[in-house]
Amino acid sequence: FFEEVPQEEKELIAKNPGSQSIEGYGTSLQKEVEGKKGWVDHLFHKIWPPSEINYRYWPKNPPSYREANEEYSKRLREVSDRIFKSLSLGLGLEAHEMKEAAGGEDIVHLLKINYYPPCPRPDLALGVVAHTDMSHITILVPNEVQGLQVFKDEHWYDVKYIPNALIVHIGDQVEILSNGKYKGVYHRTTVNKDKTRMSWPVFLEPPSDHEVGPIPKLINEANPPKFKTKKYKDYVYCKLNKLPQ
Numbered sequence: 113f114f115e116e117v118p119q120e121e122k123e124l125i126a127k128n129p130g131s132q133s134i135e136g137y138g139t140s141l142q143k144e145v146e147g148k149k150g151w152v153d154h155l156f157h158k159i160w161p162p163s164e165i166n167y168r169y170w171p172k173n174p175p176s177y178r179e180a181n182e183e184y185s186k187r188l189r190e191v192s193d194r195i196f197k198s199l200s201l202g203l204g205l206e207a208h209e210m211k212e213a214a215g216g217e218d219i220v221h222l223l224k225i226n227y228y229p230p231c232p233r234p235d236l237a238l239g240v241v242a243h244t245d246m247s248h249i250t251i252l253v254p255n256e257v258q259g260l261q262v263f264k265d266e267h268w269y270d271v272k273y274i275p276n277a278l279i280v281h282i283g284d285q286v287e288i289l290s291n292g293k294y295k296g297v298y299h300r301t302t303v304n305k306d307k308t309r310m311s312w313p314v315f316l317e318p319p320s321d322h323e324v325g326p327i328p329k330l331i332n333e334a335n336p337p338k339f340k341t342k343k344y345k346d347y348v349y350c351k352l353n354k355l356p357q
């Protein structure tokens with residue numbers, strides 16, 4: 113899609129600038145952020161649940177795109193169920209409680225494809241600026257080109273590429289649900305001089321009207337709530353507009 117499909121065809125599924133929806137094709141090849149040129153194209157579209165899917169934003173080319181993504185989506189639901197169970201047990205909750213608090217069967221799976229072309233001056237460009245994901249968790253597949261870094265103990269670390277491995281980020285919503293026991297991971301990406309980097313994160317998000325706050329069982333006198341309880345859409349609004357939560 114990013115390399116073979118003509119620009120006019122890409123524009124057909126471009127993100128609508130006036131729209132509330134994040135879905136569609138977008139480019140930050142021209143934009144400047146923090147004095148550096150953004151150097152990444154991306155495509156967002158939902159892959160689950162069926163009621164949220166808008167195939168208008170799914171590329172028609174390559175023709176195998178839809179089938180491959182439906183298969184991936186199915187497998188990913190199995191993985192995400194297992195991760196939610198482990199996260200639950202890790203907090204001393206019953207296995208089902210975390211996913212339930214996260215939105216249960218209505219959890220939205222939003223796929224993003226990042227396309228970072230080779231950049232003649234990697235020093236003047238950035239891929240994705242440092243951030244934490246707003247999602248509950250993010251499950252990401254990268255290609256073999258190095259670029260993802262995570263912040264830990266005051267240092268940026270390269271995330272080593274492991275063939276066939278999935279990278280799982282804790283996002284803001286799981287930090288909130290766990291009342292800070294699980295920390296959202298701060299991460300960023302760099303670009304490469306000679307090689308194209310790609311990554312396929314899937315953000316597992318609450319439905320927009322779903323209220324997210326610390327799970328009541330985790331709260332007591334010794335552990336007061338560290339976060340407000342609010343609708344996910346209000347959280348997103350504050351974060352995107354850099355307003356206090």
Ligand code: OGA
Nearest residue numbers: 226240254260301311313
């Ligand atoms: C993102 C992101 C990381 C990557 O798109 O939110 O953090 O490896 N991407 O491309």
Ligand code: NI
Nearest residue numbers: 243244245299
């Ligand atoms: Ni991210």
